[in-house]
Each structure stands twice: as C-alpha cells, then as structure tokens.
Amino acid sequence: MKTPPLPPGTLDRLPGLADLGRTATRLHPRPGAVGVRDSHVGGPLWWPADEPRPTCEHPYMVREEVPIPAELVDRMRAAEARRTVAHQLADGERELRDEIADLVGPGFTGWGSRDGGPMVGYRYVARPHPTPHPMLPVAQLRADDVPDLPRPGGADLLQVLWCPFEHQQTRSWGPTVSLHWRREAELTGVPTEPPTGEIGEIGNEVYRPRPCRLHPEQVVEYPYPEELPEELRGRVDDDYVSTFMMPGWKVGGYANWSVTDPHETPCPSCAGPTGLTLVVDSKEYDGGTRDRWRPVEEQHLEWADPERFDSQEPTGVQVGRWGALRIFTCPRCPDTPFLLDVQ
Ligand SMILES: [Zn+2]
Ligand SMILES: [Zn+2]
Numbered sequence: 001m002k003t004p005p006l007p008p009g010t011l012d013r014l015p016g017l018a019d020l021g022r023t024a025t026r027l028h029p030r031p032g033a034v035g036v037r038d039s040h041v042g043g044p045l046w047w048p049a050d051e052p053r054p055t056c057e058h059p060y061m062v063r064e065e066v067p068i069p070a071e072l073v074d075r076m077r078a079a080e081a082r083r084t085v086a087h088q089l090a091d092g093e094r095e096l097r098d099e100i101a102d103l104v105g106p107g108f109t110g111w112g113s114r115d116g117g118p119m120v121g122y123r124y125v126a127r128p129h130p131t132p133h134p135m136l137p138v139a140q141l142r143a144d145d146v147p148d149l150p151r152p153g154g155a156d157l158l159q160v161l162w163c164p165f166e167h168q169q170t171r172s173w174g175p176t177v178s179l180h181w182r183r184e185a186e187l188t189g190v191p192t193e194p195p196t197g198e199i200g201e202i203g204n205e206v207y208r209p210r211p212c213r214l215h216p217e218q219v220v221e222y223p224y225p226e227e228l229p230e231e232l233r234g235r236v237d238d239d240y241v242s243t244f245m246m247p248g249w250k251v252g253g254y255a256n257w258s259v260t261d262p263h264e265t266p267c268p269s270c271a272g273p274t275g276l277t278l279v280v281d282s283k284e285y286d287g288g289t290r291d292r293w294r295p296v297e298e299q300h301l302e303w304a305d306p307e308r309f310d311s312q313e314p315t316g317v318q319v320g321r322w323g324a325l326r327i328f329t330c331p332r333c334p335d336t337p338f339l340l341d342v343q
Helices: 069-079 093-104 241-244 306-313
Strands: 022-026 059-067 108-112 120-127 136-142 157-170 175-184 217-221 248-252 273-283 324-329 338-342
Touching: 059 093, 059 157, 069 093, 093 120, 108 175, 120 157, 136 273, 175 324, 175 338
Parallel strands: none
Antiparallel strands: 022 217, 022 248, 059 120, 108 120, 136 157, 157 175, 248 273, 273 324, 324 338
16 A cells, blocks of 8 residues: 655755654555465464463453442532532532542542443452463564564564453553564464464453454654754644654554653663554544545545545554554564553
8 A cells, every 4th residue: 555645845844854764664454354374463373383372461450330329429419519610619529529539449530320320430450360361463564574574583573462451551551462573484384273262351342453454565754743853843833743653553663652742662671772663553544644644545535435444443453542552672682572652
C-alpha cells in the first residue's frame, strides 16, 4: 500500500527538518487469510513444535462492584440537591465522596448503577490468573518483509504475543507482552498451532486481533515537536504531528507523545537508550489524518462506507483510550529487554 506523498513544499518550510527524517515501516494490516510462515497480525505463529507457548503469571485487574448502603445514597442525593451550580460540589459532598471511596476500598474508580439497579461502587483489584494464562499471538514480522525491523543477534523474525487482560504494569495498563526474536533458518519442521480452546478466556475482546495480512511500506517520518532542536521547535504549527508522524501499526520511526509529554524510555536492564520497535495502534488514521495517511488505494472510500472500517480499524484492537501501545527495545543487552508505553 502507498501513503500519499507530503504536499509539495511542506518540508521546505522547516529548514533542517529533512535531515532528521527516519524511516519507519507502516505495516498496513488488512483483514485477510494469513499463513503460518508469513508476516501478519493475529495468529498463527511459526512456532517450534518443542517449545511451550509463553504464559502470563502477572496478576490481572478485575472490576468489582461493592454495594453502597441506601442511607449513604440518600445522603449523597440530598447533598447533590443542595448544589447551586450544576457542576460545583455542594457543602459536604466531597466528604461523602470520600466516604464512598473508603467503603469501596483500594482501587476505587467511581460509582453508579446499571439499568436503574441499586447503587454500587467500582474498584479494580489485582487477581492472579487461576492457572498461567496462554498468551495470544499479536504479530509475526519477518525482516524480509519489514525493512525497519531490528535484527538483534542476527534475528530475522519477531513474534509478539500478549495476555489479553488488563494488567497494571510500570508504565501502562493493559496486556502483558512477550517478544520472541528468532532466525528463520533455525525453525524446522511443521509448526503446530494449539487449538483456539487452549487460548482460554479473553479478558478483553479488544485484545483479540483479527487476522490481517500486511502490506508493508517504508515511509520517512520526523521527530515529535519536543524532540526537535530548539530553533525548529518554535516554528512548528498545529498540523505538524498529523503531517510528519505516521499513525497506525508501524515498526521503527519516532514515537508520538501527543497524550502525555515525552517520557524517557530507558532500557530496563542497562538504562541506556532504547529504540521504538513496534507500535500497535487502535486506528490507522482518523478524521484529522485521513487525507495525509489514508493509503492511495483507499482514498476513494466514502466516510459512510462500511469498508472504511477495514481500512481505518483493520485489526479490531483497541489499546488505551483509542490509543497506541508502543514497544521500545534495547539493541545492546542480551535477550533484547523491552519497555511498554501506552498513549
Ligand atoms: Zn495475564
Ligand atoms: Zn539495555
């Protein structure tokens, strides 16, 4: 697939920016039949027959409901009725909110009622998986297909799996991830894929990727504004990010820090710099980026066309709040440690 070119003259308006260009491979996943040996999103993986599938033993977050006593609900309602301005808390309301939070306990996120039922408080608590949970294939990437894929230790194949539940991790809330770097030459025999039943329960359906074929394309992109040299940073306008930074699933390139400000991404082992290896994105483009980033082959799609969703949200995966999960890896350390960040 092909990304439309930058509009003529766009780069000339920011002298020096051209030198900071870096390629990334847009993966362009689209729903379709996938094979065990090709590059794709979703399963199956070219997995050594004698190697067990990785499992997750990290506690996952479960939403629990705690009943709120009727008399506390009554006091809350009475306090709300004393408000003089709609969104301004009345006297005593803050204390009542604290009382509910204390009642619900650690992990409190709020309260409400479903379908007019009794009022309940919500909390997220960490629970262990009853048994180690098999991880689900997310992507298989061959260096032959994905030119920007790192090759730590001469690897030419990356397999990405995750545990499809919410987990509280150092920097993100979402699936735990497992990366497997391999050499294709060392994969022998016919891989056997475990039946779907072995995957077990899916904690969150948006973590079950639809099988997608990839249509990789190398595109040049540019640093996030705050990572630009000072003299350039002052000259970027509101359209900079949507013009120069590619949305969607990609390998390599620069990280977009539009949701949080830029964070350091040190290697968990050596604390040295890591590189952006893979972005798992909830959408390939949106209303603000469709002209720039919707592939040439799909420019004809009408906004109301049902096919548009296969183009815009091909994998069905949603991370964060319609955001992206980014995997940063350290090329120097043994076993290629990695860091997750969700935007
Ligand atoms: Zn898990
Ligand atoms: Zn390192």
